Structure formats: structure tokens, C-alpha cells
Amino acid sequence: MASNCIHVLFLWLSFCVALADNIDIFLDEIISPPNSSTEYSSSWVSSSGQFEFGFYHHGDGYAIGIWLKGGDGSKTVVWTAKRDDPPISSNSTLELTVDGLLLKQGSDVQGQVYVDTEPAGSASMLDSGNFVIYAQEGSSIVWQSFHHPTDTILGGQNLTIRNQLVSSISTSDRSTGHHFLAFQRDDNLVAYPINSSAESPDAYWSSNNLYQQEVEQLSLDTKGNLCFDDAFQCLVNNTNHQNQPHNTSSIYRATLDVDGNLRLYEHLFEDKEGSNITNLWQALSDECQIKGFCGINSYCSNTSGTARCQCYPGFIPSNNHTTGSNAMFLECKLNYSKDDCETSGDRNFLLYNIVSLEEMQWDGYPYWAKPMSMRACDKSCKTDCDCGAALYTNGQCSKYSLPLRYGRKAPNESDTGMALFKVPSGYVIRGNTTTSSPKNPNAIVNNRKGLILILASTLGSISFLCVLFVVSIFFTYRSQVHRFTKLSASSNLGFTEECSLRSFSFDELVKATSGFTEEVGRGSFGAVYRGTIGENNRRIAVKRMEKIADEGEREFRAEITAIARTHHRNLVKLLGFCIEGSRKLLVYEYVSNGSLANLLFKTKKHLPLKERLKIALDVARGVQYLHEECEVCIIHCNLKPQNILMDELLTAKISDFGLARLSKPEFSRNRADKEVTTGYLAPEWQKELLVSIKADVFSYGIVLLEIVCRRRNIELDVPSSEEVLLSSWAYHCFATEQLHNLVSYEEEDMDWKTLERMLKVGLLCVQDDPSLRPSMRNVILMLEGWKDIPIPPSLRT
Template sequence: MDTIAATIAFLLLMSSSAAAIRAETQPPKQKVTLGTSLSTNGTPWLSPSHLFAFGFYKHDRGFFLGIWLVSTVEETVVWTANRDDPPVTSNANLQLTVDGKLILIEKGQEKLIAKSNGTASFASMLDSGNFVLYNNNSQVVWQSFDHPTDTMLGGQSLPCGGQLFSSLSGTNPSTGRFRLKMQDDGNLVLYPANTTDTARDAYWATGTDDRHGSPKNRLYLNNTGLLQIRNRSDSNIKDLHMLGGSNLANRSQNIYRATLEFDGVLRLYAHVYNGSGKKIALWPDGSACQVKGFCGFNSYCTFNDDQPVCNCLAGFEFKDANQETLGCQRNSSKAECTSEKDSLAHYNMALMNNIEWEDHPYFEAEMSEEEECSSACLADCSCWAALYQKNRCKKHGLPLRYVKRTGLDEPVPPMAFLKVGNSSLTNQKPISTQPAPLIQSSSNKAVVHVIVVILIFTLFLCSMIAISSHYMYKIRVLSYKRLAETWNLGLNEEVALRRFSYNELKRATNHFKEELGKGSFGAVYKGALYKGRRLIAVKRLEKLVEEGEREFQAEVRAIGKTHHRNLVRLLGFCAEGSKRLLVYEYMSNGSLGQLIFGDQRRPDWEERVRIALNIARGILYLHEGCEAPIIHCDLKPQNILMDEFWTAKISDFGLAKLLMPDQTRTFTGARGTRGYMAPEWNKNTPISVKADVYSYGIVLLEILCCRRNIEINVSEPEEVLLSGWSYKCFVAKELNKLVPWEAINKNVLENMVKVALWCIQDEPVLRPAMKSVVLMLEGITDIAIPPCPNSSSM
């Protein structure tokens, strides 16, 4: 009987697949001809049986262009064009142009919807839910099935490497927080969006991977509800769901769809023609609390009347009370912590049982008691949470990812310790005591006399104060005038940025005569203020369109309020009409690049170590010492300048990215200099301060070896890429090859190289924070053996 059932299932699959292929390859019955247009209030382009419609559907803030399942009960959207663009207005228009392009026109602006690989002659909305462009030979040149959003329909495949992305919410079709990927290794996996394809981030998988072969698997949903994984020879690898369920009549008359919904669950639905839909399967098989990332950072998932809800960890509160899935932030301000004494003064530890999270600790050790683990975290300024289980203590920083509750029946449940701000002292109500009157008298006349005397004395005292203040003002006015120039030269720079006039800077630079250097947005000139007593460097932005204005504003915002001995000081700026100039303190010894790559003076080993530590402290201040974290984005030797005492100072904040006070990551376009950019710049992933840590690792290797990261004229091919060569020398214990001209302490060199190799790890989570980098460079913290940085291997 099992053999007969399998044979019937296979025949149904093959017949439905053949029918789908015939339907897609035969010329369509209803055609949308060239020159046809569609407005937001016009009739959509319908499939022959009026099952699906292509056109504009209504949204709270306008209209989206998409495909939906036509139903008398409810309309289900299955595809949206340009889903991350804002909704269009009611004046938008869709047009299949005479030259075969499908474009969206709004306010005179055109946007291409379908990038066909050939000239289209007509279009058609098919009963399969696929919108297709055909050439004059009725061959498909573009189809919506090749560009899925969050949904697959019957007859549609998700190819090897293809992904579905959930919507942001039930009413917002923009790209959401979860993705389904058909991986190259043959495994179908669910991940949170913006994560790497690693098992640590996955929360459901089919287990169909084959790392030794080349499976090229695809996910296929046929027209009878059979959801399968099939290989390149179209053989069945695994059935995820069989033939639409036993409670559904007329399976071949239903419309099936698999949708990755906004809560991260993949659900399979069956829709009766012109009727409602019915959920028939879901993955993962359980609740949304099994979805990693359903609740954001520092929060965990529980149930309230069978509905998943997010809760904050102790010491945290929701970022947005109306959107609890966005995660939680600290409910108290972060105190300054430089030592164990500071941590003990401002924080204590809160215990939460049966709570754990999936992330790499930055420290792990055996401890016999949970109190020892809690105390170790409390005394550590870098530790914000600790997990204790089976005599193992793991320290973690923030944020905490993938927090979850464990089963109450677990034999050795984990204990989570959270560092929270000290609770405020109990407000005790003071004992109220009525002061005794100054003068007690039963005579009203005596009271009046006392009041009169007090008023006269008060009036006399006020008169004396007024006269004295007048004469003191007169005396000091002259002194203030005499000190005005000194004030402008010194203290005024300490208080705020000064706004210069263009003519003033033109005179200071002698009509921009002496050029110090030139960058992508303009040149830097040497100048002098206050009769030559204060040397300055004036950066004049020349490409003032969008990029120049952006750089100007970014630089002023980034370092206008910063003050650190390892950051170049911004003294003021000029913004007159289209003219934009920045005024810095003058750095007399040029850039670090000239110092370590030039042919003149090469700094000795001790000086190079000091310079590396100076730079690290400056980056640490940008990341943790400012009111809001600053990502420099363009760290390289040319942007590090040397003052008259050979102190290294970080400069050029034109590409810097400011975060919100409690923000740790952000999306932004690629910026920086090739060779120093972290790998995540080239991926669609959020950027954090760890991007600067990567750049610092490259700079540190260049400082140690006094050569560029990429050198063509070398004796051996393996020496072309410094980062890769350094790792090979480290593994082979031949670090002396990196600095053959100099006799130095091998242990110090090894530690410095290990720090650099940790900094240039491909995964941001493996890179240390700059605070840890400074501690390692100072010799306070032990340095573990770093793994091989993949992007640096030859």
C-alpha cells in the first residue's frame, strides 16, 4: 500500500509539473500590449480566470505595485515591486512602453520595474500568479517568479542561492527581519535577516546539506500543495509537506502559497477559488518563541494566553513600548567605569534563573560558586552579563542576542547575572520642625518697628551692592578689552567652535598660498592667526554639491564636541554661501604614512609601539568616550597626523558615522579606503564600531613592519599581502622576518601581531572592542591565539 501511495503521489506531482510547464510556455490568452498604461484607480491587469491581479494596491500611506490573489473574502498580496521604496501617490502610473520597458512614472520621474534580458513585445498576468514579459516569439524575457519577495506560489521554485525575506509587519511589505535561504550546500535554512550563514544564527533547517558534493538543490511547491526539496537532476531529496493535507477537498482546485511571515515562521496555505485561505503547515513546527531574533536585543520571548510576547531582561526597558519586538535598552545611564572601584560603586548584579543566550563570551573560566562568577562580572568594567552553569562562568558584553528561557525540568539550569545600576536611595520624609520666631512680642507696634528697621537695612544694603557693582564693572571693562585678544587665542577655543569669515581665513592663509595636502573633496592649506602666534590648517572643500556638503557636516558634527589628546582639534569653520572651510590645529610633523613609508626618518621600535597605543586610545575615545558613539570609517596612516612632540592624532572625519547614544549598529553605504575597509562593508549587513577595529588592525601591522599592507615589489609572492604574510610568519614562529632590520623583544612583537590578527578577523563578533585592544597593548590582558583571518589569506 505504501508503494501504491508513493506512486500516486509521484504521478500527481509529475502531472501538475507538466501542466504548469505547459501553462507557462504556451502563448498567453490575455495580452497586455505595448503602450498600455495603468493608473492607481484603474482596473488591474487580471489573469484569464481572474484568480490573480497585477496593479496598484492600497496602503495606509499611498499605493504599492504588486500581485494579489483575488478573493471574495480577502485579497492576499503575494508579490510587491520595489518593496523597500516608499509607497507612491495616487498620481502614479504604470506603463508598458513602446520600446518594451515596464516603468513606473510618478511626478515626472521614471523607475524601471522589470529588467528584462530581451526586448518585450507584450505582457500577461497568468493564472499561476506569475506576471510575465514575452518577446515577439512568445519567449519569456522576465517573470515575477524569478524575483520572489516573501511568497512562493504553486509551480514556483526557489533556486540554489535564492532567498525569501519576510515583510516588516502585517501591513508593511518592506523587507523584514527574517529570511529563508536555499543554500549552496543544499540545506534550506531560516535565519534572522542581516546575519551570516552560520549554524549559530539559524533557527530551523531541513538538514539536507551535502558539503562533499555539489547538490544545487531547489525548493519546489507544486500545484497540489506538495512542498519538496529537489536536486539538480530533479530527484526528490525531502518532502516538507505532502499533497495539501487530508482535510482539503479538490486539492488540484486549490491555490497554494508558502509565505515567510513577519514573525519569522514559514507557513503553507491553501486557498479555495474565490474563498478564504486555510493554514495547513508551518516551520518551525511550534511557536514564534522558537524564532531567533523574534524578540530583539536584550529581551526574551514568553507566552500570554498562547500569544508570544517579548519581555526585557532585568535592568532594561523597551526601546519602543509600541513595538516590543525591537528589543530593549538599559533603563539607567552608563556610568564612567575605569576600575573595579568604579564598577562596585555604580552597579550591582541581578539574578535571573532559567535564562540563557546564544553568543560568544569574551571570557570563560571554571568557577566553583555562582557568587564568584557574579562578583567577577561586577568587578569587570567590560562585563554586562554573565552565565553560570556546570561550574563554568562566561562573561558577555552588550547587546545580548537570542535570549531564551530554558525548560524548568533542566537538571542543571543556567543562572544569568545582569549588571544593573544601583537603585536610588529610599526617599525618607524629613521630620518637619517649625522654627522659632526671631522676635516674640505681644505688641503689634514692636513688630511694625522691627519690620521697618529690616526694610531700611535691606534697602541700604541693596544700594551699596548696586554702587559697588557699577564701579567694579567700569574697572573690569578695560581689563576685558585688554584680554580680548588673549581670550580669542586661547579660552574661546576651549569653549566652542568659532565661526570664521571667508575673508579672515583668506588673509590667514595668504590667499591659500601654501598647500599642505590634497584629498578627494579639497585641499588643506597652512595659515596663521593672531599675528602669526597660532598656526592653523585650513581645509577648503571644493566639490560642494552633495558629497562635499555631507563631508563638511559630518566632520563638524563628529569632532565639534570631542576633545582628546589623540584627536586632531577642530578650532572652527566657515559657511558662507557655497564656501565651506574647516579650521584645525596645525600638525607640524605631517602624517603617519609619511613617517613609516617615507625614505627619511623611520621611527624606532619603542616609538612605533607608543604611536600604536596613541591611535588605539583615540579610537577608544570615539567609540566609548563621546556622548554618542562615532565610527570613523576611514582609518589609515594618511589620516593620522603627528604633532610637534610626535604624538599621533586621528584626523579627517569626513566619512564618520554618528550613532544614537544606545545604538550599536547601523546601515550605511560603503565608505572608506580600499585595503583598510572591513569585509562587512561589501555585504548587506549593518556596520558597527568593529569596522574601525578592522582598519586599526591593518594600520597596526603597517606600523610594526613599516610597510604598506599591499606591496607589489617583494621578493616572495606570499609577502604581497602583509596581513596574510603576518599570519603565516606567526604560525611558523618566524616573526623576525617582518622586521629583519631591527633587534626587538620577540615576546612584545608576538603580542602586538596577535592583537592585530584579532582585529582583522572577518566576523565582527570575533574582533575585540577597542577597550580590550588597549588593555592587550598595555600588557594588562592576556592575548589568546587568534584564528586565521580568511580575507587576509593569499
Template sequence: MASAISYILFLSIFSSAFALGAAQPRQSNISLDTSLRPTANPTSWQSPNGRFAFGFYPEGTGFSIGIWLVASPENSTVIWTADRDDPPVTKDAVLKLTNEGLKLLLQHSEGRLISNLSTGNDASMLDSGNFVIYDSNFNVIWETFDNPTDTIMAGQELHSGSKLVSSASETNHSSGKFQLSMQTDGNLVLYPVASPDRPEDSYYSSGTYGDGYLSLYLDDKGWLYLHQGNVASNLTSGYRNGTALVYRATLGVDGIFRLYSHDFELNTEQELKKFPEVTDPCAVKGACGMNSYCTSANGQVVCSCLPGFDYLDANRTSNGCRRNFTASGCYSNDDNTTYMSTLDNVAWMDGSYADSLSVTSDEACSDACLSDCKCDAALFKDNTCSKQVFPLRYGIRDDSTTTFIKLANISAGGWSVINSRPESPSVAPVIIIRRKFSVKISIVSAAIIACIISSLAALIFFFYRYRAGRYGRLWRNKEPALVDEIAPRPFSYHELREATDGFKEKLGKGAFGTVFKGTLPRGQRVIAVKRLEKVVDEGEREFRTEMRTIGRTHHKNLVRLLGFCDEGTNRLLVYEYMSNGSLADLIFKADGQPGWDERVKIALDIARGIHYLHEDCETRIIHCDIKPQNILMDDNWTAKISDFGLAKLLMPSQTRTFTGIRGTRGYLAPEWHKNAPITVKADVYSFGIVLLELVCCRKNMELEAEEDAIILLDCVHNCFMDGELEKLVPDEVDMTELNRLVKLGLCCTHSEPGSRPSMKNVVMMLEGNADISVPPPPGFSS
């Protein structure tokens, strides 16, 4: 748990932060229509103190646009890059400040906007390293501090849900391999960019999960800390403060997050702290790519391929490796076409697709993988064998682990080599090849009989396949209507990739996956496909069972689950397409919010859907993630609950369950944070928060609001107790109805699950068929 600092210390930290903000020059030093060119003066706009510059800097064979810290003409440090993944521009480019924002004009092109604004006026390169654009009233309407790349400077915050991404190299500032995420759960975590951001993928964490921290902050004394309100958790202690000192924190190309100080009087740079504190660069997960393992030589990373693998790019060996042969069909040793290669003293992240086996020897582990059609590799450690499928990840030296890799025996009729690439570096651990060939003695008469039987079997097979094909075509002609009435059907990954045109049109992105629009080829039915990215890795049988159970739900206020895919590591859910977006789109936008009657109807729709999940399903379901983003609107503006990716099923005899935290911060019931059993009342709490958001047309947490109105639940209760409910709503409403819905929302968010009403009673209260008791004070604000 994070340590809370005293209120006095908190005031001292923030007084320096506010003093820094107050010291920023308010005057503009860059006028509208001013422009820069890469090779003609001026090539940059400098801050008043001359320590920072914004403009063109050389990169590759061209120029990029960014901000750098100017220590001397020969030594500059880039702290921010615009459109970092676009190619460098030529010397003919022009950067111009227009009323639309910063516009990059390119030869033979219409150009592009660096900062897309509706209106803009003057700009400044501030002494803090922040480049800002003002409107006509001198209010900042865009700033680089709100759009960090790989660095934060003193006075800058990395907000909840934001991240830093390392650069590709010291001379290439495009996006690299590592990211520092300020997660919405309050944890600051380092991950490889290519990972699904699961706990096992992280290689550093602040350990503040669930502590409610909203941002990472660096002040002008070198304090780097997480904070929310008046509570903070220090990551570093303070350092010297002086007019010649500047602090920055950068996520390096090696995945290490470092705090630096720059002394402009001595023209020196000093590394003060790094996260994680490691001496072996291989401790950073993702230092080497898929199917390669990391060793270090003189502090440098050396990436080596698995046996039977070649580098994806021989010039960038850290990018990973691929097989140098093509495997097809059943990948086993039935016909002597495969054998096992042994890689000693290398361990990997265990991604076993089956329960680990207890074996007496490494040879038994090798044999178990060799005879398993699905197995690509096996890890043997402490008489335990775990079967793996490719790719293998995060390989490092470990004297207690042996890796077995299944390879093709080309000379025995195996698959052919597809390319030839340089060998792995010689510093790799020793590779020992063990080939297992069994001698098969065949009798001529038996071979002839087998040939005859095979011929007859082939004739029967093709005849059956022809008949089955006819029936299959008749079945497909009945889709999707008939299939919809049965259960969600399994899709292949290829089918869903084709249906979404390569996952081209993104509908939205949540904490656990991205949703894409697609069309089924038969019947041209429009679908929504959710590709899960951060779900708990359930077993194949459990995943299919839960999907089929959820698929049997039928209610007008639930989005239909049409199908699923659990092919390899791919987990996707196929839903009916909802044309009018989400409730969040409807109530959180500045204009066009629904009227009071519509909001009451939507609340009743949501309540009826949850009530069905809790009490009318064959298997009771706790949704676990009720929030406006998961309430979708159909063609008739009927609200439907979606996203069962986190749902927890209860057996008929169960009323509660224990499970890891699922859901979204702000909507989580208190019991999630107490390691207490979870019941359907967790959904009731989430519904209460959504109801209050729906009533007030605002989010449950708004940091820009006044201090006593940041947390919606507390604000609503205060207004209720003070008799000032009219302050909550954006329009004129029936005050009696408003009072009823506010009381219901406060009852649903009671800190004790047993004191919350059931969803059946909630529906009755919304329908006016039951009275609502006076709510107690909120005991918890999530």
C-alpha cells in the first residue's frame, strides 16, 4: 500500500508546484501566421530563458518537429515529438501557426495539423518546457504537457489513463517497445508495448493498485510522486532546488524510467533514480521479442533465437524470431517428421495451455510434448512439465529450467525450410539436439491390406462429404435467423477478420478490449466484434461454457451475444450491432442530452435488464461492469446492457462468490476493495452510480468541478440533505420525480450490500409500485 504523507508536507509540495505555474509567462512570444522552416532561420522558437526550443530538428534523412532541452549547441535532449510515428519531413516543409492550430505544410500535399483546434490565436514556448497555444482571451487551449510522448518535465502531470511510450532508439523518436501507464486503478506500471498489459507482463509496478491515485507528478525539487486530492505517495525524495536546475523523467529506449537533473551552470546531466532498479538489462520484459531469449554482455542486451527460428530482421535482432519451416496438419511424431531440440538454462513466461504435468525426468517431459499434436514446446523445472504453444515470451537465463522445442526433421519428410538467416549470437546458452527416431517394421501383406482399406475409406469419405455438403448449404441458407434462435456459435478468427475487413472500423475501446464493426457474409447482417485483450485467461472449456450460458439470455434490454472465438490466444465476442451508440455518448456530451422522460425510461430499461440477469436467467449472472459505456441504444432508442466479457456466473445454489476485481473504477462497490464475497448487490451499487449520472447528465468524477462537487455521489448526498436538488440537473424537471430518483440512487449505493435494494425492488420503485426509504449517508466513494 502507498504511504500517505502529512498534510503539511502535501502543502509544501503543491505550493512549489503552484509557484512554478504562477511563474510561467502569460505574454505571447509567437504571433499568428508566424512560420518556421527546417533550413532557414528561424528553425525554432525558444523559451524566454533560452533553455527550451520548439521547431525542426534533424532526424534520419529529414527533419522532425518537437521540443528539446538546449544544454549546448552540441548537446540537446528531445523531450517531445509531434506526430512521432509519421516519417520525417523534407527541407521544403513549413510549420505555421494558424487560427486552426499548428499546421505543417508539405510540398505536393495539403499538409496536416499538429494541434487540431477550432480557434487559436498566439502561442508561447514557456520556460517550463511546455509549448502552449492561447485563444483570443489568453486562455490556454492546447499544450504539449497534455500530450506527452516519452518524457514529463517539472510541473507536468501524467494523468490517469495516460501513458509514456519510449522512443525506438536514441536517434529515432518514433514509438518504441515500452510504455509507462498511469492506470485508472491507481497503479503506475511498466509494460512492453506489444503485450496485453496483464499483471504477468509488467516488469515494474508502484504497488498502489486500488489506492485511488489519479496522476503522476514531477515538481521543481525533483519530487516524483503519485497523488489524488491531498494524499500522495512518493516515488523519490526531493533533491536540490535552484534557478539553474531542471528536472525531467524519461522512459528510455531500454524500458527503464529514469529521473534526471540538468545543471545549466555546469552544463551537466545527472541520473538520480531509475525504475526498476536493476543491473541486468534482461530484467526488462520485452528487451527481446517473441521466440527469442535475452542474455547480457557488458551491460548490453544480446537476443538469440530459439532452435529452428531465424530473426524477423537481422539488422534489428531485438524484434524477435520466427520459425524457418512451415508446420501443417497434426504436428506430432507419428511419422518421424518431428523431433525435440533441447535448450538448457533458459526460462520463459509460463503460458501453458494445459495443467502442468508431474514427471520424473526431462526426457518424460520431452516425450509428452512430442506426442501431443498441439504442443510446440515444453518447460521442465523441478520435475514439473508445462506444455506451451508459440510464441514464447520473455526468455532469460535460468539455470534450473530446460526448454524443449519441437522441430521438423527435413530428411525424414518433414516440412521445408522457408528462408535462411544469420545464426544467433554465440553468447547464447549451449544447445543440445536430441533426435528421437523409432524403427517401424512393416510387413508387405499388411501394407497391401492397409492400402485397400484406405482406398475404401477414401471413397466412403468423399461420398459422405458430398452429401454433407448439400445439407450444409441448406443449413447456411437458413442463417442467421435459425442460428440466432439456438445459441451463440463459434467463429474462426479468419471468419471474424474477414467480416471486419481486417478489424478496420473501430467502434470503441474499453479497459478489456476493442470493438469493431463487421458484416456477416450471409444475410449481410451487421455485427459488433469485441476483441478481448486483458481478460483473465480462463480455460477453453470454461470460456465456452460461460459463452453458451450467456448466449441463452433473451431479453429486450440485453444485447444479444451471437457468437464467440477462442482460437489459440484469440478471444473475441460477436454481438448484435447497436446503431445509436452508448449511453455515455448520449448523456456526457455538452449538447443534445435526452429529456427527463427519456432519462427515466432509460433507467427503467437498464434496471429491467439487470433484474433479468440476477433473477430470471437459467444461471444467475453478475454483470460486474455496469457503466454508461456498456449501455447501448438500439434503433428505437431502447437501452440494452452489453459487454458480458467480465460477467461472473453463479450456480443455482450460490448467492455469492469470490473473484478478483472486475469492472471499472468509479462504479465498483466497496466490497470489491475489501476482499469480501461478491453478490448481485455489486451490480446494484454500479446501477446506483449510473442512475445518478443519468439524472445529473455528468460523470461520477469530474476533476474540473469545484472541490465539493468532484465526486458525484458525495455532491448528490450533500444537495439532498441541504434540499438543493435543483443544482444537480441541467434542465427543469418534476422535483417530486427528481427527489424519488435521487433517493433511489443513494439507496443503491449504500456501503453495506445487505442494505441495498434488490433489482426487483428497484424496478418496482422506478415503476412507482413501491416506496423508497430515506437513504443514509454514503459510506464509501469509489
């Protein structure tokens, strides 16, 4: 009897302690969205009344989150549950049960905000802004919002190495935005654009761990000090907190704002009647330093005191969610077609002018760089169909293909240059183009050639001009009629073939391929069939996806849409797709000359080393584009000669890129185990380490050695065992200066210096340590002879 009394007394004391800790939410308590017709309350409120947990307006519905109330009734959202889920309907409720927080629509459970194996007993919205759930037995916390931050940490909250802050799309849409902040392996806190490689070239802010000590968390205390671990190193020491009047209180929050800048805010409450918000600190004073603040093919300018995004000359806004040319995250596209560009380059000098912007810089690697005069750089870009823009810096001309990323005008920095943009002749530059104001980008149009042509034309006879005018009208009319005919023919396909991705029906592809009868190849993800489609019988290649993850149609469309955004002469172009139930197919352009594997290993065709070097450079430029120049960094994960196709001009085009994330996890692992024996996969696959873009560099190195030697990486029918593995044999021949053993004696015109250069680059690429492998940009520069090649380290055998 006495023991029972003691047990009851213990339970009563636990209950009193719970009440002292603001536990005011018990099992089966329900809340609903505001303005709902139900009898439930719309939020759970902390005892101070400053924080609330519940439903808030989001899009066409509601979201579940925590917000800080201002004295004027405003709400500052500091945490959101499942932020990327669709908006919640108005007839939903949130109920605390022993199974956790259940989201219901009527009597049906739609989801769970909190799930844990330990039954829940009660919950509380604390005055710190932390929403906690307690165990059914005892007062231990089984879940808390402080352990799952979104874009904000509050006073008393930590950002640990296991989580990160991710910005929101906007102040009204708390879904995942464009930037994130997380700890690196070197214990630095670093900010990146969300769709970047998360490596140093994409970082735009770092905490710079000056003391080189191990760091585990970033803490914001209730006095507004933002420090690492035990205040050993601080980003902000808030000395103003000690000078506050007694009738005031402050709540601090550190937020990765919509623009990607980390800021510390103070909410100052005076007698609980009003509040003021003050920005105490921000990571970057110039928003233009934030990579991803402006989208592709646009640049950021802060010369007027306010950061704004603008399209480059010859570009117009392309993203639909922006309403003006100065909008944040502005993305741009060309305002003219490049179809008229001629590969000869001679007429391009007449077709295009150059517009320049001063004091510019952007990220990325040029595909061509050479010292020359600015006038020569101007001409070189005009006559090059691949040149989307050039940057002239310190006497060097660097040419870039589109898209351009992280562009900004930086008038006070030394590494800026003159940006040159190719626009059609007669293109009119509107806006601030004067050279008198240093606050506006200077637009300089080189019309000297056009002036000479006009002067020469006026010296001709009137009769010649009349004849020329009549002939030009005639040919213009014929050209327009021809283009209209082609456009009409393509409209029968239901899409513009060069510009968009088409959704095919399965029956259409069955008819186009004659029932999938002509198989032209089989890759890691399924068989490929040849077919024709449209009234002009355009040839296509249809891949039936066999070993892909069982994901939904939405996810599959998102992946292939990302693949379709890649446009490069050395990548096979994706034309469309088909999704009908479990049947998923991809439609590509047809590449007529088969794979590189057939060209190297199965044909007897003489292939000079110069031609093989061109093929190696084609493949390298395609891989570089996937790694560094497209919107989202793509790791191929399956680069080998069978996935490199050759067109009628023997231009190499990479296929099967971007498909790695669509494959089933067990298939990816089995494929890695199988293909380790063939030697194309990097050692980190077999060791189950983190795979980066350097894995593609290893695969490229094996392909390059096969191109040089025209033999497979593993050959069993060889005179000696040391020749079985190509990479080891190649290094042996290089180290012993016996390069003639790697090639056929039929090649009497062999350029041994070029062969040695290609061999050294290949051996650098196949190093076991990823840090020793060069980037694809340096691979291209070394193959072209623009960069010295170090002696390759010894390979492990």
C-alpha cells in the first residue's frame, strides 16, 4: 500500500514538473487551419504568446510550421514541417496521439509530422521557439523541432554537422530555395547554390576556421552571440545585449535568407506591446558575391547600391516566375537563333557584331584560351559558331560556350575583364549604354565593317544596286518559303524538334520502330532500336529502359527534363520520352556511325593518330560540359567506348549521361561489381566511397589509353601476363621508353610527341587517388598543348 502511494506521488510530481516546463498539449488535442469551420483552435501557443505552432497560409492552402509573432500581428516563420509537400487543404486537422503528430483530412490519416518507436505522451510549444514532444512515461524528449532546422536557428539552438540550413523560395513560399549552408569535412561552414557540385568553385562564403580546430556545431545563444562550439570562435559577439532597458526583451534568429545571405536578426519586444526587427550582422555585404543570386546567362550589378540581375546583350528573360529584368534568380536565353552561323566562319564576320561590357567576370572554364589583342579576340569570337561569349583579361582571350554562370559586374576587383558578346548585325542595344557614367555597363558596338560595306555599296552604280535589290528580294522570298515549309512539316510531329522535349505514346514508338524489330545496340539500361518518325522520316534511336528505379511519373519526368537541358555538340541529343505505366522509353537523335568501340576494336579502318586525338578531345569536351557548364553538374558514372557514338563526320557524341540516378540501387551496385573487372569504373566504386566527378576522369583515362593503343583495357590473348591490363602495360612502356610496343608498326607516320602527350594524360587520369587526377578542363588544355604535363606517378598493379 505504501509503495502504491509513493508511485502515485511520483506521477503527480512528474506532472507538476511538466506543467512548469510549459507542457500544455496532451494526447488527442487537435488543431485546424484558421478560418476553418471546425471547433478546434488554429495553433498551439507558447506561454509567452510569442511563438505559435500550427497551420499558416501557404499558396492555395496551408503549411505546418512555427512562427514568431510581432507586436503588429505579423508572422515570421522560423520552421516548416515537410516544406516541399503540396499545400494542405482547409479541412485538415493535426492531432497529437501516442503514434505521434498525425495530419488528418476528415477521419483519414494523410501523413505524420513526427514518428518514433517510443509512444508520445504530451507536447509543448516552448518560449524558446522549440516545439517538443515528450515520452508517454517520464519527461524525456523524444522529438524536437530544434533538431530539424529549415532556414533558421533561434537563440538556444545549434546547427550541427549532421544538418544544414536551406533557404526558402520566397518569404511567402517556404519550400526549398536556391542556396544551402552546411559544414564541410575541413570543419568550415560553407554556403553553396543548391544545384551545384558543392565543391570549392561553387562556394561563395566560408566561416574560415582560423584556428584549424575540430568544430562540431554553430550555436546561437539567447544573448545573440553566434559562435562555434564553446565560443572559441565567433561570427558575432553581441555587445548590445548588455545595454538593453529592463522593460525590453529580445529574441534572436540566424536565417539563411531567400537571397542566400546568412543574417542575424534581433526581434526587440517592448512591454509586449510592439516589436522592432534589426539586422545585426550579415555574411556578405554585397549580394552580387552570392553565387546563384542571378541565374544562367544573366549578371549581377550592385553599382547603384542595390543588387539587380540583368540579361547579357543579345539575351532575354526565360524563366516564367520573374516579372522584370531586375528580378532575383533571373535566367536568360538568346534573343536570336544561331542556325545561320556557318562553320567556315568567313561570313560570320559580316553576320555578327560584338557588344562589350566592362569590368565583368563569371565562373566556368573556357574551351579555348590564347594571348592576343582585343581586336583579334573580337574577330575570333565572331567567326566561331561555338563562341557564346569571350572574356578579354590581361591580354588573354578566353572563349566560352553557353550557358554562362555566376556573372557579375565587379568594378573594384582586379581580376575582371572586358566581356564580348556576339549579336546579329543590326541588333539594337537599349538601356544605359553611354560611356560617361561608370555606374552603368558600357556597351560598345563595333560597326566599322558595316560602315565600310555601306560606303563601298554607295560607290556602285544605281543599276547594279537595283539588280542586287531585286535578286535579294527574290532569294529572301524563296528562303522564307523554304523555312515555312520546314516549319509546317515539323508541326505535324507535334513539337519543334530542336527546341523542346516531346511526350510520345507507346503506340507511336511501336509504329516508328516497326514493332522494335531492328535492335542497333544494347547498353546498361536497356536495348536501343532504330526507327523513323514524321512525314520527313527523321531517323531516331529509341531506348527501352529496363533497369530503372520504380519511381513515379513526376520524378521520371523531372530527371529526363534535366537531361534534355543539356545541349552540346559532343552529347547525343534527347528528343522525347514515353511513360505508360511501367513502360518507360527515351527517344534520341540517331547517330549513324555506331560506337567508338566498334571503330577502335572491330574495324580494320586506318585511323591516324591526329584523328584519334580529335576524338579524344571531343569526348573530353563533352565530359567537361557535363561537369562544369550545364545547369546541374552531371556525373556520367558509365563512361566507356560503347557509350560514345560517332556521327557521319566522326564527331564523338556521349550517350547514356544523366541516367545513373534513374537506375535501381541494387542494379547500380551489381553493375559496379561487374564492370570493375573491365576497368572502366574508378576504385572508389569498389571501395563504396563517395563518388565525385573525378570518377568520370578515371573512366575517361581508360578510354583515352584505348584510343591511343587501339586495344581494349583488358586483353587475355597477349604474349605476356604484364600486357593483360592496358593501364599497367602503358605505364611500363612509358617508364622504360618503349612506346613503340603500344602501337602497330603499320603506322609509319606516327607523331611520337603527340602519342607521348596523350599517354601521359591518360596515365594521370587513371590514378587511384582522386585528388591526383586532373580536372577535365586541364585534360583538354594538356591534350591541346596549352598546359605542361607532369610526370605521371607510378600505378599500383
